[in-house]
Amino acid sequence: MTKKPNIHYIHYLSQTAKERLVGGFFILSLFIIAGLVGMKVKSSNIFDEVITYHTHMQTAQGISLETLVNISGIEAGKVSSIEITDDNSIHIQFFIYKRFEKLIRTDSKGVLSKLSLIGNSVIMITAGRSSLPLLPSGAEIIIDEPITTNDLMEGMLPVINDLDSIASYLSDIIAVIEPDSIEASTESIKTILADIEGMTAHISSGQGLVGKALYDTQQAEKVTESLNSTAASLAGVEQRVTEIEPLINSLTALADESGQLIIDMRASLKKIDAELEHLPEIINNAETLLQSTGETVQGVQKIWPLSTVMPQPSKVLVIDGDSLHD
16 A cells, blocks of 8 residues: 655645636735734824924034924924024024824923934924913924033143143152151051050040049049039039029119119219309309499498498408309
């Protein structure tokens, strides 16, 4: 009995079936390709409606027609054109998709990504406040430019120069230092550390005043008693201060009253001085009055019969101004 050879089933199909099978594979391939193209078109937003804005910059710093526009972390558009203006500034026009229009308000600003220094530029725009009106199409958005590589190097140049100067100073200092001096200093430091170690050991073993105060029970009790006595003394002093506080307040009030009394006395003395200035005039007036009175009395005495009864006054009436002053 002979064994039949294994033949692929395709060889048993008719020519028409083979053609239909090939056509099915071809049509399926076309559907797959069309689906991939549709997905690509949808992801690339080719047919989406866009809104155009523009800005002016001094340096493009890596911006190209492939530079993306980012709004609040979302890829929302792309640069559409780059031109040189008459004043040698860079005029950049870019678009964003219509569905992101509500994010662009009158207070929206942009900034060029700091990665532009290494060639990967992205224009990042901040979303505006929803209470403000929308920014119309064709308006200009201000974009802050990051520092350039030249500016960065110019800023670092003084630091580099300072580092160079410091390195030079350190080199001069190291050249001046003598190894013997360093060795002597090291030995001195070792000696100091050994002394500190010995002092620490003595304190830990309870030797010396500090060691006894820290580790000796009796000494610690004495220190505690001293502190308690000091605290009691301070309490007594505080109590004494509290007791004499009313007296201090009384003395303060008395001092205030004395000061007021002195002020009043000074005012009275000023008034007395003012009155004393008029005293000579008053004395002169009194002398004149007395002289007039004496003359009147003399005239009356001459009239009879009074002239025989009343004694005759002195012919000269003198008033000593100094005695009146006294």
